[in-house]
Every structure is written in C-alpha cells, then in structure tokens.
Amino acid sequence: MAESTWPGARLIAAAQGGDIDSIAALVSGSHPNVQRFARSLCATPEDAEDAAQEALIILYRKIGMLRASGALASWMFRIVRNECLRRARAQLRDHSVPLRQDTAVASAEDQVLRSLEAGTVAAAVAALPPDQRRVLVMRDIQGHSGRAVADALGLSTAAMKSRLHRARTAVQQALRATT
Structure with a gap:
C-alpha cells in the first residue's frame, strides 16, 4: 500500500x-x-x-x-x-443508562460469555506477581489515585507507575494469548 x-x-x-x-x-x-x-x-x-x-x-x-x-x-x-x-x-x-423493568434481559448465552470473559480477566490478574497485582487492583479496580496507591504501598510515584505499566502489559498479553 x-x-x-x-x-x-x-x-x-x-x-x-x-x-x-x-x-x-x-x-x-x-x-x-x-x-x-x-x-x-x-x-x-x-x-x-x-x-x-x-x-x-x-x-x-x-x-x-x-x-x-x-x-x-x-x-x-x-x-x-x-x-x-x-x-x-x-x-x-x-x-450506561440503567435497564428498566420492562426491558428485555440479556440472553443466557450473553451472560455466560460475560462470566467467561470476567473469569479470564480475573485469572490474568491473579497470575500477576503480588507487587504488580496490588498496584493494578488499587489503581484500576478500586480507582485510587496514583499518589494514594504509591503512598499506601510505600513506593515512589515512578515505581508505582512502572509496576502498573508492567501489570497492565502482562494482563493484556495473557488476554491476547487466550483469544
């Protein structure tokens, strides 16, 4: 091209x-x-x-x-x-609008696929080294600020960012390997 x-x-x-x-x-x-x-x-x-x-x-x-x-x-x-x-x-x-009572629910197939995807992500996160997992969970799942995560774990902001980057990369690679 x-x-x-x-x-x-x-x-x-x-x-x-x-x-x-x-x-x-x-x-x-x-x-x-x-x-x-x-x-x-x-x-x-x-x-x-x-x-x-x-x-x-x-x-x-x-x-x-x-x-x-x-x-x-x-x-x-x-x-x-x-x-x-x-x-x-x-x-x-x-x-992100919540479903109303009269709206159709997701099919059983959709629910199973969602639970499989969630299980795959959870397994990828669980496979991380503990120091990376803590940073990833606190920052991306619990939503704490970078500074709060660094302080809570006794890390510098740069070290926290480095661990977070390695954790995200490892999770992405694990998810790509399963597809």
Whole structure:
C-alpha cells in the first residue's frame, strides 16, 4: 500500500488565502490520511467515517486559523482524536443508562460469555506477581489515585507507575494469548 502524503505548503497557503479550488484540493488531499487515522482510533468503522468527515468539515471552515502549514497533520489528528473521544464518551453515556423493568434481559448465552470473559480477566490478574497485582487492583479496580496507591504501598510515584505499566502489559498479553 502506497503511503500518501499531506498536501504541500503552497496549497495550504493558497487555501488559507481563501482560494476555493485550493481549499477543495486540500480537503480531498487530506482525506486519506484523516480517514486512516480515524480508523485506527475510533471504535467502529461508522464512527471513524463520521469523525473523518467532521474533521474535514472543520478543515474546510477553519483553514484560515491554521498558524503554520507544517502543522496541518497534527491539527487534523487532534481534531480526529477529539471527535473519536467525543463519540466514545457519548456511546458510554448512552449504554450506561440503567435497564428498566420492562426491558428485555440479556440472553443466557450473553451472560455466560460475560462470566467467561470476567473469569479470564480475573485469572490474568491473579497470575500477576503480588507487587504488580496490588498496584493494578488499587489503581484500576478500586480507582485510587496514583499518589494514594504509591503512598499506601510505600513506593515512589515512578515505581508505582512502572509496576502498573508492567501489570497492565502482562494482563493484556495473557488476554491476547487466550483469544
């Protein structure tokens, strides 16, 4: 697959100057890069397409606000990232609504799959060395702040972060090995 490049500085400058043809060329030239980044970051292909489109609309409307032509890629990536995060938060908010009494319950199959997944995660956490497990449980499961975890375990913040990173990596590797 050929790596596409971002539009050049001349085209960006012309678009910033208000040239409609340059703006159209800039948007179409940026589309493959924006879409690829959105696909790598968003949860679903539909969200990725929507985030890419939103980013290109913002590019079209606000190209004059771009301070340096070399900053186009980072500006677009920031817009896409923010849009993907906004969509993920909205999806979490929509799914965190408690079930009403008249809503159908999950199927027995779904409940079994969820319990199997929970069991797999619990086994991965249980397999961690005790020092990593304590940090992971306190930080990610109980929700304590990094400073509180470090203080409670008598660690420096850097040591706590290092153990947390190793624990998360080990759990991820264990989960990948089971799929």
